[in-house]
Amino acid sequence: MERGGRKEKSDLLAPAIGLAYGKSMNLSVKQLRYFVALAETGGFVRAAERVNVSQPALSQQIKDMEAELGVRVVDRLPRGVRLTRSGREVLERARRVLAELEDLERAARLARGLSGRLRLGVIPTVAPYLLPGALTRLRARDLTLDIRVREAQTEILLDDLETGRIDAVVAALPLPGPGLAAETLIEDRFVLAGTQARLARWAEGREALRPAMVAPDQLLLLDEGHCLADQALEVCGLRGRGRVDLGASSLATLSGLVAEGFGLTLLPEIALRAETAAAPGLALRRFAAPEPARALALVRRAGGDDGWAPPLAALLRDAGAELLRSARAVCP
Structure with a gap:
């Protein structure tokens, strides 16, 4: 679909899933997201609630997706759905495509530096103490910055970081796994x-x-x-x-x-x-x-266009330093 001389993002997807079936596909991002929601929730009603559409609309998109692929991706059961063998393969590929798209959007969003939307993960033994001062500093720097914070244990946050659901993590070193860049804070x-x-x-x-x-x-x-x-x-x-x-x-x-x-x-x-x-x-x-x-660090995926990371690390480091000064007054 053309709008204003430019193709919509959902129509620009390479037919990565369709390649497995030997023909070009015209799948949309919407269909992939709806299908992943259906697979993860196990039912049309719950999936529709997750993606905030009506159940008939979601059901029709899944039917259109199956018609485009030429295979059935779910078995409709009296109480939910079950993935077919083809559906399990499509799910794996759909998740990869959506993760790549998230990565593309993140890179474009943060290419100008610390602006736009920032999705930050913080471990529970840091979040309630560091975030108040850090968020105050971030807001003072740029009132237009859209900050989304997720508090969870390290393993969960690193999984979210790998799949592109968050941009960076504040956690304690050392961290497992390759492909990570860490900037020590305090x-x-x-x-x-x-x-x-x-x-x-x-x-x-x-x-x-x-x-x-x-x-x-x-x-x-x-x-x-x-x-x-x-x-x-x-x-x-x-x-x-x-x-x-x-x-x-x-x-x-x-x-x-x-x-x-x-x-x-x-x-x-x-x-x-x-x-x-x-x-x-x-x-x-x-x-x-x-x-x-323990050494606390700002962790992100290595190799990206991360001009936003140094100013974010500086703000977090400043907020952490203030906490350390107050701690040494409480317990010299």
């Missing part, structure tokens, strides 16, 4: 947290406090899957979780537990200002040098 040191009485008993007779001295049955950690939990075990030289481990879902929950006397935990410096304000019974103690720490 060194976030770990501090021992508990009640004043428990910390005094634990530190009694010790001149230099080191992470390896923390008893496994005293250490409370985040749920498995949080990289901070693995880092805490590593810096304390522990291979597993202690008997008192409650597997908290957030640093706020951990801080509340240890403030009430349920053991000890390690808190990153960027969380100290917020968590000591929220849990007045929380006491802190620094380790002897070299203090254990």
Whole structure:
């Protein structure tokens, strides 16, 4: 379809899926997105809700897609749909095509630098502390910047980064996998947290406090899957979780537990200002040098047109530095 002398984006797709069937295809991006939604939700009603169209409209697009391909991609069942063998192959290719299109759109959107729409992923042990200051700085820099933030664990965010659903991730190093470019933001040191009485008993007779001295049955950690939990075990030289481990879902929950006397935990410096304000019974103690720490970085896919990354990293680094200054005032 021609509009204003230019072809619509949905009509510019190379017939990547159709190549498998030996003929040219005139599939649209809309049809591919509708089909992926149908495959992932398992039903026409739920798929229509996801892509915000009527169920008959989505159903017709799937029929048109099948007619164009010359194969049936789903079996219509009384309670949903089931992918056919051809449908599974089409789904794999459709996802690849949509990921490439997302990548193309991202590159065009950010080619001018830090402008347009920015989709940023942040891990949960960083997001509530770094984002308020960072977003304030981003807004002050450009009020027109459309910022979308996703908070999730590292593994999920890296998958989103690989498939083009987000542009960059703020996470702790090191990160697995090739094809990533990382720009270090700050060194976030770990501090021992508990009640004043428990910390005094634990530190009694010790001149230099080191992470390896923390008893496994005293250490409370985040749920498995949080990289901070693995880092805490590593810096304390522990291979597993202690008997008192409650597997908290957030640093706020951990801080509340240890403030009430349920053991000890390690808190990153960027969380100290917020968590000591929220849990007045929380006491802190620094380790002897070299203090254990994690390196936070801005991570993106390597090899792209990333003129937007340096100014974003500078803003995030500035917001992080402010948190570190306040942490060292709370716990010198």
